[in-house]
Amino acid sequence: MSERIAGIELPELGPPATPRDAAAVVLYRKVGRSIEVFWIKREAKLAFAGGYYAFPGGKVDKADAGVPVEGATGVDAALRVAAARELLEETGVLVAQGTISAADTESMRRALLDRESKASFGELLAKHGLTLRAADWPEAGRWVTPPHLPVRFDARFYLVEAPEGAKAEVWPGELTEGAWVTPNAALNRWNDGTALLHPPNVHALQTMAVFRTAEKALGVLRAPPMVTDFIARRIEFQMGIRVFPLLTPTLPPAHHTNCYVLGNSDLLIVDPGSPDDAETDRLVSFVRELMADGYKPRAVLLTHHHGDHVGGAARVMSELKGPLWCHAQTADRVPLTTEKRVADGDYLKLGGMELKFLHTPGHARGHLCIFHLHSKAAIVGDMVAGVGTIVIDPPEGDMAEYLRQLQRLKELGVRTLYPAHGPPIPDGPAKLDEYLQHRAWREGKVVAALKPSPQSLEALVPQAYDDVQAFILPLAERNTVAILEKLVAEGRAQRDGELFSLSPSGRGQG
DSSP, rough: OOOOOOTEEEOOOOOOOEEEEEEEEEEEEEETTEEEEEEEEEEOOOOOTTEEEEESEEEOOOOOOGSSSEEEEEHHHHHHHHHHHHHHHHOOOOOSSSSSOOHHHHHHHHHOOOEEEEEEHHHHHHHHHHBGGGGSHHHHEEEOOOTTTSSSSSEEEEEEEEOOOOOOOOOOSEEEEEEOOOHHHHHHHHHHHHSOOOOOHHHHHHTTTTTTHHHHHHHHHTOSEEETTTTOOOOOEEEEEEEEEOOOOOTHHHHHHHEEEEEEEEEEEEOOOOOOOOHHHHHHHHHHHHHHHHEEEEEEEOSSSOOHHHHHHHHHHHHOOOOOEEEHHTTTTTOOSEEOOOTTEEEETTTEEEEEEEEOOTSTTTTTEEETTOOOOOETTTSSSSSSSSOOOOOOOOOHHHHHHHHHHHHHHHEEESSSSSSOOSSSHHHHHHHHHHHHHHHHHHHHOOOOOOOEEHHHHHTTTTSGGGGGGHHHHHHHHHHHHHHHTTSSEEEEOOOOOTTTTTTHOO
């Protein structure tokens, strides 16, 4: 049964995206008595994991199935071919049986990356008398992307020691960095929030940090903790910031609200928003798993009062015996007893994590963001979105205030943005600039649609939002009202009841 929010009938939720087969390679080398791994950073604009650090890898191509692998057939063979091909493309390291010069290896790499070249990986291997062996690609775990994401992979990991003398380097393109690094140095970057990692890569680095032998490492890599059906329950893109997506009735294209479980000893549970008992049970079970490891719930915090952020708060408070914290203007809007009314500038320590609360009205009068002082990451609620858009709905919403708060976040130097909907945004400054520019552009369209003679909203909205689908127009109307209120306050537009017109000086200021 569908629901309605802000005049929009929410579509029935379809099935999760089907995961695509993919392969990743934990490439390592021995340096004296230490181990180094080769990691890469994905270009920020990539649709999947842009801006994250990872291990070399990618999806299985159709042609991979046609390349023979000694000791493997079918999908097992195709996955290893993909691993070998991606490793060569992304790092220049070739793992195959046979002899080949460094110059010919580079030539193979260039041919694979050349879009005009018609040479396949299999043909290039055959040309140089090379073969692939399954034994050179021992399985090191399997990970499936969680179902809340629109793009999903069923990734098999392989643990591979770099051939002696192999030179690994990244060429410009889909990757922006590549380097040999000790696992502990990489984990320190994750801890600092300067290297975002997905769960498989955190587990691999933690395993390699205590490397003794390949055989022992493989055993640990194949049996990660807090994983069900190859899907991670613990998603911790940087240390102490865990995201737990919950299915909620929210605005499309989003269908989840991110609950954040923050802290390295005490825990702050942010926006347990699902009204569905089964979803809340999943969250409570996850927190209890953390409690078994010594963590302790401190409180439930609401970024604001909207239903997709508060739907499970009462049950979580009851189950985990935690109080409610929120801003005073959120406390007035939820039917829950608030222990602490959080104000702008309040500080909180959670086991070494220093957090600062920011009152950021505009979307909602009591809206809060949480600023991690060390890494400059921020839990931003509905200030920005990783998927979808932000609606400014008067009288609760205030466009001028919303824009001021976006600018404030930018001036604070916020780095990674953790939104309520969609994946984290590694390049926070670029996203904030994008939002400010887009809102200015949309305001310009509203100004261009205004005339000296009064017009109704029904006449203005289709002109100002001529680039969106019809089902979005009810939301567009609320955003248009917010823009018009801002223009009226600035003296650039005039209002007469439900009609709006351009003030004499309005167009010149647009």
